[in-house]
Amino acid sequence: NVWCAAGKGTFGTAELVHRLQLTGLAQVVSHRRLILPQLGAVGVAAHEVQRLTGFTVRYGPVLARDIPAYLRAGLRATPGMRRVPFGWKERLVLTPMELVGIWKPTLGILAALAVLDLLQHRALTPHLAGELVPVVGAVLAGGVLVPLLLPWIPGRPFALKGAIVGTLWAALAHVLLPTGLVEGFGIALIAIPLTSYMAMTFTGATTFTTYAGTLLEVRW
Template sequence: MDKVSCGCGGGSPVQLTHIEMQAGPAPVLSTVVMWRDVLGGWRVRWGMGRMRYRVAPGLYRVGEPDKQSPVLVTANYKLTVDAVRRELAGLSVWLLVLDTKGVNVWCAAGKGTFGTAELVRRVEAANLAGVVEHRNLIVPQLGATGVAAHEVKRSTGFTVRYGPVRAGDIRAYLAGGMKATPAMRRIAFGWKDRLILAPVEVVGVLKPAIVILAALTVLDVLRYRSLSWRVAADFAPFLAAMFAGGVLTPLLLPWLPSRVFAIKGAVAGAVCVAAALIALPGGAIAAAGTALVAIAIASYMGMMFTGSTTFTNFAGARLEVRRALPPIVVAAALGAVLRVAAAFV
């Protein structure tokens, strides 16, 4: 399943340019996130080199930590490390970076790579018991699906304390004596959280979208014997469907009807596609074909967003795929037949 090679061997982990090896037990990690880090974050969210965006695992110093300083644990996805270190400005802590093959805490915990075995291994490899005098590890709460606190205690003597869900709460958590408030323990999944993954959804349908737009262009040339403004009018409903499925569905998720994401996507898609067809009308058969294909696309994209949320479950998603995928495929196929037929009648 995991196609990524191990970071210790053939892979080429992305190095943080501002880590300097110094005398002492661990390299220093800067809390300053540079413009190229921000740029890198944008790049991976558009799907470029996402699985190679990693930091070398191991123990790092942030600030000037001593034997009493807290130990925070995180994953070696560079976007994750950036999100954590920028919140640590002015603090002195140890940061133990686990080798999660460049995957974030939540997803890696689900796979087990952010897990008990790796945590125990890193604690021992860093000789943490010799670096600090206390016996506490602050593990992000979303790592708990992979880490069994009582087993870590038994193997290493360190007590796992689950920190906040969000890196932005680390400072308040530490200031409060390693106590997380109920709000720090909850996943909010507000509109910013929902929208930040929209590029991934759009990139996911880019290739089929190009195929569809190319096919429409060919159909138009066949019908009108020339390339004209009508091609743009034909594109509009499909672009509207991509916008509905990839952007509007995540944004309006709590307010779109049904618990089924495919229905949410189809509803958003129907509204947008209808608007596009009304604004730029064509023949009835072509419009019907276009509507079927475009709404199927929006519905499919809506269904794909299940994987980006914080509240879906496996059994439910499997049920949704089994129930929604056949009608999506049938609608798309029927629509394609109608749209092609319309070019020849």
Template sequence: MFKGAQRTKNVKPGWIIGWLPTRAGFFPKISTRLSREDILGGWRVRWGFSRMNYQVSPGLYGVGKPGADSPVLVTANYKLSFDSLRKHLEGINAWIVVLDTKGVNVWCSAGKGTFGTEELVGKIESLNLSALVRHRNVILPQLAAPGVAAHVVTRTTGFKVLYGPVRAADLPMYLKNGCQADRQMRTVTFTTMERLAVIPVEVILSWKIALAALAYHLLAQYLSGHLSSWSTMTQFLPYLGAILAGCVLTPMLLPWIPGPSLAWKGWLVGISATLAFALINEHPWLVNTTYLLILPAISAFLAFNFTGCTTYTSLSGVKKEMRIALPLIIFSAALGIVVRFVYMYVWRTPWQTL
């Protein structure tokens, strides 16, 4: 009886290379080598395309020639997480339990509760894991710890929860060391390359902000009688600059920007870019005031979105930042819009270059 992953319309099972017969049923044997399709799929989701539908079916899989003494690894059913795990298991015999995390990665699903105690217990029992292996250990990613009550899992199923290393790349050494992790394996990093990897999806997802800014800009240009001028589009460039400051420059420069808050860091980058722009352009002071109120607010908001990607924040810190930063961002942007229309209609001065 097949209890592993079923073929789904959003995942082609090219990575299933055979079947593993066991006393508990037949389970898919998967490849540890990523195909061109796997690589292109990972590239697409990093750019924000179909990222909410990039998942594998929950269930049990095997790599190599797993047996009754093989380790049991647990991961999320987000395919990028699944691929990151299996590609580092070359030459290893292991079972992989994939939880139903609704297509969300390990860290985020642990925070949301989908990579949680109930789901793990349910999978251990429904897969009849006790009949598959002689030992009673399941190895979870370290970043899954916030979502799992290990003592409840042990009390309910008899399986002990072991937390593996942060990175799947360290799993071979972790297993070789008898499931012992050193300090380096336990340390969460957010290096320049790791920060660059999450920038593309944030750039793509910023389209709503860009569209809202463009609509506001075109409306103001229309009301000021400058909609047909070439400067309409060129004067939108500062808004694009604010977007890039928030979702590109801020994560790139993150460790060197002062302050603990991501919104604050984004605001600092945004205000710096806006001041530089104001210095090289001869605008009336109210025009520059509008820029200084709106553009850094855009940068701060987009930088704040990185709270789900970084190790610089905690849940309590994010909640505090939302209470403080978001109202200030909204107030600043709204005030900037008011100043712009005051300049247009109260001062009765032709709107030149905003």
């Protein structure tokens, strides 16, 4: 999203100036005004853009659907256009993006578990389900459940929120699935870090996590 890109520099002053020069926009349009997304402001120094390109930066509404109304109002934004909605629906819409990035590593883990089951039992056994379900559940818990329940999960760090949900999922999986104590610890060792990691990657999709805070959490 724009906020994440602006925070890490891929939507910033240097990139904007580079694109303006690369496209030759000054030769295409007669005016010298740029309307940028409001959430891109954290990465753009408007005075530098004007100094280097001659274009004046105006920050438009948060949502692209409000741009026509913003233009009709003479580049004036209403308070509603400046507000960032981030309820459960907005959070849930972002979850597919989180899952797309993790499906390949997840398939790798599932394949490794299947191979181990084959080596141990000479065939795929029902016992394998007790190993695969916790992994898939951990991915869904971190990628879907954490964003959905974000305001109500204790703790500030997203990794901690994910670890809490992962612990609860590991305990539930141990109760519901036919696993022993050793297997239960194994489930926890896989589920908790995986869910914690999935939750941590959601920081870039939120509207309130700072870039510095995200870096600190990743380093931690």
